[in-house]
Amino acid sequence: MPKETFYNLPEAKRNKIYESALDEFAKNPYRQASINRIIENAGIPKGSFYQYFTNKKDLYKFLIEEIYKKKISYLTPEMANPSGMNCFEFLKELFKSGIRFAKENPRLAKIGQHMLSDSEADTYNEIMDDKKDEGLKIYKNILAEGVKRGDVKADINLNLAAYYLFQLSNSISGDLIDLFGKSEEENFMSLVEDMIDLLENGIGSK
Amino acid sequence: MPKETFYNLPEAKRNKIYESALDEFAKNPYRQASINRIIENAGIPKGSFYQYFTNKKDLYKFLIEEIYKKKISYLTPEMANPSGMNCFEFLKELFKSGIRFAKENPRLAKIGQHMLSDSEADTYNEIMDDKKDEGLKIYKNILAEGVKRGDVKADINLNLAAYYLFQLSNSISGDLIDLFGKSEEENFMSLVEDMIDLLENGIGSK
Amino acid sequence: MPKETFYNLPEAKRNKIYESALDEFAKNPYRQASINRIIENAGIPKGSFYQYFTNKKDLYKFLIEEIYKKKISYLTPEMANPSGMNCFEFLKELFKSGIRFAKENPRLAKIGQHMLSDSEADTYNEIMDDKKDEGLKIYKNILAEGVKRGDVKADINLNLAAYYLFQLSNSISGDLIDLFGKSEEENFMSLVEDMIDLLENGIGSK
Amino acid sequence: MPKETFYNLPEAKRNKIYESALDEFAKNPYRQASINRIIENAGIPKGSFYQYFTNKKDLYKFLIEEIYKKKISYLTPEMANPSGMNCFEFLKELFKSGIRFAKENPRLAKIGQHMLSDSEADTYNEIMDDKKDEGLKIYKNILAEGVKRGDVKADINLNLAAYYLFQLSNSISGDLIDLFGKSEEENFMSLVEDMIDLLENGIGSK
DNA sequence: CATGAATGAGGATTCATTCAT
DNA sequence: TATGAATGAATCCTCATTCAT
Structure with missing residues (x-):
């Protein structure tokens, strides 16, 4: 610091x-x-x-911390799920907010992307492991809440589902934009809905 | 070359x-x-x-090509789905094979991971775009086959589901090992099953 | 060799x-x-x-020799001044032939240009001094002949005038083309005439 | 810089x-x-x-600029042609000054020579085109002044004559010294006079 | 507390030539 | 005579960090 x-x-x-x-x-x-x-x-x-x-790492840690704080404070109003939405509706809103944040703060999003995808283990991990854990924990909490509310099956592998959401939120600003075209914002938002629906209902017939 | x-x-x-x-x-x-x-x-x-x-890139391309060939030849017996398995069973087997490959060739797996996740777009893309497309196409074909067989719902977003599988296969050898512990192989294999189940059935209640 | x-x-x-x-x-x-x-x-x-x-120098010497031979054999018919032209008319024809040679053999011309202008003394001089002397001698002979015929003043500094012609012939294919525009061939030929006229009559009034 | x-x-x-x-x-x-x-x-x-x-080019540009400044400041007293000399006398004095400069600063002269003759166009041109144009312009002005004063014929090709002078001034410090021997300074100066005389009067008889 | 010069290892790449087969 | 692998010095340039002032 x-x-x-x-x-x-x-x-x-x-x-x-x-x-x-x-x-x-x-x-x-x-x-x-x-x-x-x-x-x-x-x-x-x-x-x-x-x-x-x-040193360099000191500066880097500082930036990551700042970005994290900014993102948290951006999402905080959402996070409380004040209107008591269904778990999946809530996740959709959360993701959409995340996208909006990335659009409004492209540099911050880019840095986050680097951090989560770069494979320079030695340098990053020390910093990033905390954040990764925190990120996972958030999603785990949301899902646990969903279970409590009855939105989410009780017998699923929570860690895994949380990991899925975590991956999703990271790839959104990077890969997905490239892969599915720099679509209009609305299209992009509907993509998010598809993603969550997929998680909710699966793709197996019946 | x-x-x-x-x-x-x-x-x-x-x-x-x-x-x-x-x-x-x-x-x-x-x-x-x-x-x-x-x-x-x-x-x-x-x-x-x-x-x-x-030059350096020449060597790198060569390595990637070698890895790709080795992996393909490793998975080829599976790929035909000779025993006519259900789509999801088939995916499970495929993933398990992928994991075995990564365990037997950890360096190759690591290089593949770098290639698919590194954010130095300019350097990689030229080489990697083909491979990425190929990877996605494979999963899309499997899912399309699943639709034909009636295993997979007809109305889902195939691209998205394929992307999910693609991400999964990449993170398996890297992240997942770290996050879920270098567990015994059997535990790890059961994790794969969970992942595919999650994709098949979703996590929503009912 | x-x-x-x-x-x-x-x-x-x-x-x-x-x-x-x-x-x-x-x-x-x-x-x-x-x-x-x-x-x-x-x-x-x-x-x-x-x-x-x-070694490299050996090859280079060989090329220079070949170019020289080719140019000589190209110009030989001219060189005899068979039609007994006035010294300056003769020079004009000679230069024009030189230009035609350069247009027909651009690579040879380019190499000659490098050789005569490059300042890597150590490497070039050994080779080039001969050629330079030969080139100068040719012009000196032409001018001496001009003196004998009465076309050229008897009291001028022959070495200097020969040097002037030598420089001219070298710069023609290089600099001059750039400086005076990649003009049509006829314009370029008239430029040559101007140059020789300038040498003949000087620029002083009266 | x-x-x-x-x-x-x-x-x-x-x-x-x-x-x-x-x-x-x-x-x-x-x-x-x-x-x-x-x-x-x-x-x-x-x-x-x-x-x-x-980088290297930066250093080089700096040197060229320094040389240019030094030469200009050396020649400035001359350049005004304060004593109202005849155009050709003036040129003789200018050239003699140039020679003196080269003798006093042989390294600077050598670098200038490299710059103006080297055939590595791509590297030099960016820097050298300005300087080349400036050089040509100076001689053109002098000749134009000569025309105005009646020293120089009005109907000559000014560009060509200027180019001749420009070439001359560059080759003086390099070639000429080699070709005509590292003669005593006085001999060398008389060579300059011959050159200008040649330009003034031509070499044609009558 | 501010400054900015000093440092030297490290980066990828090109080269002409030699020499064993 | 033909071959082509071996070589190591040379190229320009970037870097994060230290330290004396």
């Missing part, structure tokens, strides 16, 4: 660094992301960077 | 190079994989490498 | 090597020209190349 | 780099010039070099 010096910075400067880092890590996976470019675009001297962050 | 010079090499040497490359690309995604390390471990001079392969 | 082995080659093969070398040295100055590419395009093994030529 | 870091260097160090680069580019045309040798002779680590210059 950033050193105190970073938080003591005037907001404008702090923001420029944040933005520049966001750009760089959105365009490149961890290893390819270049501190050199970040400081150049932020207009700060190299020495300063290492006064704000202990 | 490798130059003739590579194929003219004594098998022992050719193998050492192949093994060294396999190691390197299993441990690192494309960009991080280092020619220097490959030649060092293979015990060949740098100049020689470039007499066997035109 | 090539080894005997080269001359013993079947003509077709010898020619393929010659053509390939011509291509390479037309596209690149000496240092950038690549033996690797030459043998690849010629379709001969690398070992063979060094059985025909002792 | 160099980065700020270069200009911030202590002068002694900056100079060592400058001198080393000058040496290298004087001895070799662009492509053959080696960054490795430059840094070795300058006694700086490789990483440092790339903190001062973005």
Whole structure:
């Protein structure tokens, strides 16, 4: 996490660094992301960077944390399921919100995508394992709630279903857009509905 | 594809190079994989490498092709679905075979995983798009066959279901092992069954 | 100069090597020209190349010699000045022939251009000094003849005038074409006439 | 152009780099010039070099610009033609100054020569076209002035005559020295006079 | 606390030539 | 005589981090 010096910075400067880092890590996976470019675009001297962050990984962790916070705060109103929706309806809404978030914050989405798909185990895992667990836990809770409400069968493998949802939410902003065409937003939303329906009803006849 | 010079090499040497490359690309995604390390471990001079392969991408394409061939030849006996199994039974068998392949060839599995998940689109896509399409097509065909046989509902989104299976098959050797523990093989196999069951029946109650 | 082995080659093969070398040295100055590419395009093994030529410079000298011979034999009919033209008319015809030669043999012209302008002293000079001297001598003879005929003033610096002509003939195929536009052939020929006129009459008033 | 870091260097160090680069580019045309040798002779680590210059071309552009500035400032007093000399006298003085400059700064002259004669068009043109045009324009102006003063015939091909002068000025420091011997300075100067006389009066009798 | 110069290992690729078969 | 594998130095360039000022 950033050193105190970073938080003591005037907001404008702090923001420029944040933005520049966001750009760089959105365009490149961890290893390819270049501190050199970040400081150049932020207009700060190299020495300063290492006064704000202990190293590259430190900056990266910080960004991930920020993205996570932002996403949580974006989704929080939803998350309570205030209107008491059916489990699957609720998941649909949640996913749609996630898509909207990605559309409004493409860089954040891109970084998240890198993090979840990049296979540089050594560098990522340490950071990402927490987040992965958290993500899985969220879906597990939702499903457990569904079981309680009677929406979801009681005898299914919860971990597995949660994993399915987790995978889905990650691939949405990346792969799926490419595979199914950069469709209009509405089409895309209906794709989400199909996905959840598929999970609800399965594809087996009868 | 490798130059003739590579194929003219004594098998022992050719193998050492192949093994060294396999190691390197299993441990690192494309960009991080280092020619220097490959030649060092293979015990060949740098100049020689470039007499066997035109460049890094050339070597990489070669490896992917080899992996693909090996996997195909491994799965071919299954693929015909000779015993006329039900669609979902058939998928289970196919996945189990895939898992066995990954267990027997962990490096190959790892490289495939890198290829399908890495976010360095520019470098990979050229090579990988074909393979991705092929992969998807296989699952689509299986599902279409299932529809014909009456195993699978006729009104589902085939593309989506195929995509789900594709994702699943890729994550099996990687993620799932980590997440669900390096369990005994039998446990792992039962996980596969759960996954397919989930796809067949859905998780919705009733 | 090539080894005997080269001359013993079947003509077709010898020619393929010659053509390939011509291509390479037309596209690149000496240092950038690549033996690797030459043998690849010629379709001969690398070992063979060094059985025909002792090294790169050997091949290069050979090409220069061939070009020189070809040009001489092209210009020979002219050179005798059989119709007993005035010195300046004769030069004009000679230059025009030179241009025609360059148009008909663009690769040869290009190689000549490289040779005369490239500043890799160490590599070129050894070869080129002879040719340069020969070239200068030709023009000196023409001018001396002009003096004898009374076309050319007796008290001028012959070496210098010869040098001027030499420079001119070299720059024609290269620079001048670029500078004065890739004009129609006739325009270009009239440019030559202007050049010789300028040499004949000077630009001073009166 | 160099980065700020270069200009911030202590002068002694900056100079060592400058001198080393000058040496290298004087001895070799662009492509053959080696960054490795430059840094070795300058006694700086490789990483440092790339903190001062973005790349090889950057350094090269810088050198060319420096040479150009130095030459301009050297010739400026002449250029005004303050004593209202006849066009041809003026050219003689200008050329003599150019020769003096070349004798005093042989490396700079050599680099200029490389730049103007090397046939590696792709690399040079971007940088050199400006300079070439500027050079031609200067001579064109001088000749135009000569026409106005009545020194130069009004009906000649100005472009061509300017081109002649341009070629001459470039070959002076290079070729001519070689061809006409490293003669005493006075002899050399008289050669220049001959050249201009030749241009003024032509070599035709009468 | 800010600065920015120093560093050297590492990246991929090209090359002309030699030499054993 | 034909072959083609072996070689290692050379090319330009990027990088994250340290440290003296």
